[in-house]
Amino acid sequence: MSVNLKTRQVGDVSVVDVEGRITLGEGSSALRDTIRQLVANGQKKILLNLGDVSYIDSSGIGELVSGFTTVTNSGGQLKLLNLTKRVKDLLQITKLYTVFDIAESEASAVRSFT
Amino acid sequence: MEQYLDSTLDSVDKAEELVLGVAERAGFGEEELMKIGMAVRESMVNAVAHGNRYNRNKKVRFRVQRNGTKLTVRITDEGEGFDFGNLPDPVAPENLLRGSGRGIFLIRSFMDEVQLRQLDPGGTEITLTKYVTSQ
Numbered sequence: 001m002s003v004n005l006k007t008r009q010v011g012d013v014s015v016v017d018v019e020g021r022i023t024l025g026e027g028s029s030a031l032r033d034t035i036r037q038l039v040a041n042g043q044k045k046i047l048l049n050l051g052d053v054s055y056i057d058s059s060g061i062g063e064l065v066s067g068f069t070t071v072t073n074s075g076g077q078l079k080l081l082n083l084t085k086r087v088k089d090l091l092q093i094t095k096l097y098t099v100f101d102i103a104e105s106e107a108s109a110v111r112s113f114t
Numbered sequence: 115m116e117q118y119l120d121s122t123l124d125s126v127d128k129a130e131e132l133v134l135g136v137a138e139r140a141g142f143g144e145e146e147l148m149k150i151g152m153a154v155r156e157s158m159v160n161a162v163a164h165g166n167r168y169n170r171n172k173k174v175r176f177r178v179q180r181n182g183t184k185l186t187v188r189i190t191d192e193g194e195g196f197d198f199g200n201l202p203d204p205v206a207p208e209n210l211l212r213g214s215g216r217g218i219f220l221i222r223s224f225m226d227e228v229q230l231r232q233l234d235p236g237g238t239e240i241t242l243t244k245y246v247t248s249q
Contacts (some may be wrong), residue, residue, distance in 0.1 A: 024159050025123045058156055058216040066213040086148065093223050094216055095205040 003027040019052035022060030039060040044076035045113040051082030119129040121166035134152040149224035156217040164191030178213040192237040
């Protein structure tokens with residue numbers, strides 16, 4: 001399996017632990033489905049933990065952006081946690097680093113939701 | 115090296131694997147290998163998904179050549195082509211939140227030279243070049 005996503009609740013924040021590759025095909029569609037399901041279930045605070053993401057392509061980056069837009073448009077917040085160097089570099093190249101709210105600690109990320 | 119690959123996502127993995135083998139032997143470092151691999155993946159996705167539209171009757175021609183410090187990858191599809199002279203800038207503020215359109219931008223960011231060519235009667239060819247520099 002290219003990607004593994006597990007969702008857990010920390011207070012009222014849904015933390016999605018993403019492991020593996022977010023690339024065109026199974027990886028990006030699994031991420032899309034997970035975010036849409038959370039939004040459909042009324043979740044407003046979503047934290048994507050990308051610490052175990054080994055690879056991401058332009059499709060995966062597009063999925064992060066689409067997820068951000070979906071959550072924001074539903075009145076919620078989507079934040080990113082534990083970026084690997086590769087993901088961080090890609091977000092900087094694509095000028096998305098300042099678009100996302102990015103945290104390095106889960107505790108502070110969870111507290112930062114309003 | 116030259117191969118004709120099926121229009122499937124498995125071919126994207128295969129092309130990346132093939133180019134990384136050649137690039138590693140050419141002396142590229144880890145960071146450069148990542149960039150080459152990703153540029154080839156993005157180019158292959160364009161060929162397989164957008165060019166050939168996963169059509170099982172269409173192939174992707176994949177060529178890798180090493181000449182001294184120069185690595186050249188050429189990927190050719192049999193699709194209908196696209197207007198690559200008029201691509202939206204994905205880092206322009208008005209495009210930042212688009213869900214797609216970053217592939218060619220990343221390819222150009224990661225390679226030393228990139229050429230796109232529309233073929234007659236059909237198909238698109240992308241040529242990627244990267245030079246080994248002392249690490």
